[in-house]
Amino acid sequence: xxxxxxxxxxxxxxxxxxxxxxxxxxxxxxxxxxxxxxxxxxxxxxxxxxxxxxxxxxxxxxxxxxxxxxxxxxxxxxxxxxxxxxxxxxxxxxxxxxxxxxxxxxxxxxxxxxxxxxxxxxxxxxxxxxxxxxxxxxxxxxxxxxxxxxxxxxxxxxxxxxxxxxxxxxxxxxxxxxxxxxxxxxxxxxxxxxxxxxxxxxxxxxxxxxxxxxxxxxxxxxxxxxxxxxxxx
Amino acid sequence: xxxxxxxxxxxxxxxxxxxxxxxxxxxxxxxxxxxxxxxxxxxxxxxxxxxxxxxxxxxxxxxxxxxxxxxxxxxxxxxxxxxxxxxxxxxxxxxxxxxxxxxxxxxxxxxxx
Ligand SMILES: Nc1nc2c(ncn2[C@@H]2O[C@H](COP(=O)(O)OP(=O)(O)O)[C@@H](O)[C@H]2O)c(=O)[nH]1
Ligand SMILES: [Mg+2]
Numbered sequence: 001x002x003x004x005x006x007x008x009x010x011x012x013x014x015x016x017x018x019x020x021x022x023x024x025x026x027x028x029x030x031x032x033x034x035x036x037x038x039x040x041x042x043x044x045x046x047x048x049x050x051x052x053x054x055x056x057x058x059x060x061x062x063x064x065x066x067x068x069x070x071x072x073x074x075x076x077x078x079x080x081x082x083x084x085x086x087x088x089x090x091x092x093x094x095x096x097x098x099x100x101x102x103x104x105x106x107x108x109x110x111x112x113x114x115x116x117x118x119x120x121x122x123x124x125x126x127x128x129x130x131x132x133x134x135x136x137x138x139x140x141x142x143x144x145x146x147x148x149x150x151x152x153x154x155x156x157x158x159x160x161x162x163x164x165x166x167x168x169x170x171x172x173x174x175x176x177x178x179x180x181x182x183x184x185x186x187x188x189x190x191x192x193x194x195x196x197x198x199x200x201x202x203x204x205x206x207x208x209x210x211x212x213x214x215x216x217x218x219x220x221x222x223x224x225x226x227x228x229x230x231x232x233x
Numbered sequence: 234x235x236x237x238x239x240x241x242x243x244x245x246x247x248x249x250x251x252x253x254x255x256x257x258x259x260x261x262x263x264x265x266x267x268x269x270x271x272x273x274x275x276x277x278x279x280x281x282x283x284x285x286x287x288x289x290x291x292x293x294x295x296x297x298x299x300x301x302x303x304x305x306x307x308x309x310x311x312x313x314x315x316x317x318x319x320x321x322x323x324x325x326x327x328x329x330x331x332x333x334x335x336x337x338x339x340x341x342x343x344x345x346x
Contacts, residue, residue, distance in 0.1 A: 074333055082337070
């Protein structure tokens with residue numbers, strides 16, 4: 001699948017925090033599908049995430065302390081720009097929730113040079129199941145983003161994206177945590193990037209649900225943070 | 234002078250001496266030293282001369298002197314909390330920047346070897 005795009009430099013960027021149980025598997029499955037340029041940002045994990053990622057053959061940068069997903073993406077994007085001059089960066093979760101098969105779907109609109117950025121959406125995906133609570137919270141996030149950034153998206157907090165050159169060069173991530181998702185949408189709006197939503201599956205395993213539930217409060221905190229930042233800046 | 238006034242006065246003098254010590258130890262700037270001592274002086278004056286605050290209260294129009302003191306203290310607290318928020322936010326951003334840049338630098342050095 002990657003053979004079709006041999007002339008494009010495509011990198012997978014994986015922010016990871018305490019994912020020792022999944023990271024090896026995720027990298028292996030990416031390699032099996034032909035994605036060999038994989039950069040993992042180990043965000044001060046307290047477990048063996050870094051070690052396992054390295055053993056699986058990914059390139060790995062380490063944050064000394066945990067700074068969040070937004071900061072990790074910044075590290076990754078800056079580093080890739082400085083060292084490899086990438087054409088496309090695909091951001092991918094370390095916990096096995098994204099499907100490797102969907103990467104090609106995200107790449108297509110960007111490779112064909114039609115769009116600057118492709119965004120995965122689990123709400124466009126008909127097969128996807130999620131807990132009602134999660135669904136409610138994600139929907140709230142969407143309405144919130146719609147109000148703040150005035151962009152109409154079906155899924156605003158999905159970490160599965162493909163950034164083309166223009167997006168790589170122009171998007172500035174200002175929040176260090178999960179709120180960066182809203183930054184990216186803001187930037188799409190401000191920098192007038194051409195974007196496309198692509199239905200992508202999200203796998204809700206026992207592992208991810210157990211990790212996800214205690215985060216519902218965090219979503220509310222995220223909202224408050226974004227509003228505060230809007231007011232103060 | 235009642236016991237409470239005395240206790241507060243002693244505490245304020247203690248606080249002022251701490252501010253001076255921290256300034257001498259270069260932990261705070263001259264501006265901060267002046268700012269904090271100014272605050273503590275006001276507290277001292279309010280405590281020692283309650284009549285004075287009553288007069289100010291009359292001029293501002295908020296009834297009793299103690300109320301004026303509370304009113305001003307709350308305003309001040311809000312301001313201080315805001316300043317703290319801004320500072321902490323700045324430090325937080327700095328730490329993020331440091332983390333990002335060091336991770337890149339360390340990795341590049343390791344790659345060269
Ligand atoms: N760099 C970094 N990545 C994180 C952090 N927290 C979670 N992640 C990663 O971000 C991805 C998605 O996180 P997850 O907790 O599964 O969020 P959810 O899928 O939206 O519920 C995974 O690859 C995590 O390892 C963090 O503090 N820092
Ligand atoms: Mg997840």
